[in-house]
Amino acid sequence: MYKRLDKIPIIVIEIEKGVTDPSVMKSAESFAKVCCWDNKFPCMVYIVPSDNASTDLLVQGQESRRKLIWVGPMSEDEGKQLLGKYPDFKMGDTGLKAIDEAAVADGEEGGYKELFKMVGTHPDDLKALAITSKDERQHFVDNLEEGGSMTWTTLIEKISSSADKNQKVADFDHLKVGMKNLSESLLNSGLEEVAVKDLKSPANEPHRVNTFMKETRIVPFIYHPLFKSYRFRTVFVERAARKWKEQKYMEELERKEAEELKRKEVEELKRKEAEELKRKEVEELKKKWWWMRPRN
Secondary structure (H helix, E strand, C coil), X not given: CHHHCCCCCEEEEEECCCCCCHHHHHHHHHHHHHHHHHCCCCXXXXXXXXXXXXXXXXXXXXXXXXXXXXXXXXXXXXXXXHHCCCCCCCCCCCCCHHHHHHHHHHHHHHHHHHHHHHHCCCHHHHHHHHHCCHHHHHHHHHHHHHHHHHHHHHHHHHHHCCCCCCCCCCCHHHHHHHXXXXXXXXXXXXXXXXXXXXXXXXXXXXXXXXXXXXXXXXXXXXXXXXXXXXXXXXXXXXXXXXHHHHHHHHHHHHHHHHHHHHHHHHHHHHHHHHHHHHHHHHHHHHHHHHHHCCCC
């Protein structure tokens, strides 16, 4: 039967999200090895981890036998093609005010530009948005926005918290320092991603970053195994992070302005005290001169 096929058979193995048992990935890779290398009639096997962190479970020493394929966000053209499959999703009548206004003002391209800016181009998010009824789409986007904000807020609270004696992961406080370094690097770089080599330990060890995210169930970042870099997991997390940074900047600016105002008030008070002291000294000198003046 195999000999009659014109193309090599392809087997797809999907590993569900949240799987952390190394034996699962080991079994999948062992099966792939048998099919691709040991079988008389080899085939192609795709192992698809739903969770990016599952790459930590890959069996070491098998690098020459596999090729990592990164499936990231789609291009804008791919996003348009995906949305085009859903007739109920019409640009200019999406139910999302900002997007529909952009479509009216700048045409369909303007609407898509605003859409991808708001939602990003991840296929799961675009598909979920398209199949949501028009009246519920704004609520759907608001929930994604709130989720991104909650993820970032929870991360900041976690890395700023004091030591937890019940924490099971060894050296967890050091991991928190690494997550803080990763957060600051992404926010300060101004780029979509930051290279692992540019980070300090333990943020430069992806498996340790993934350990933190698995343990806390806070997933603000995603690791790119081909380019060896980190990026924000979604546009919603990134937007929340940048708003947080802007807020912190404004708070710091207000703090410095308050300190400067206080400094000027203290300087003014010292100046007045010095003037008053000088005036009193002059008065004293005048009195002394009056009593010590020559009397003819």
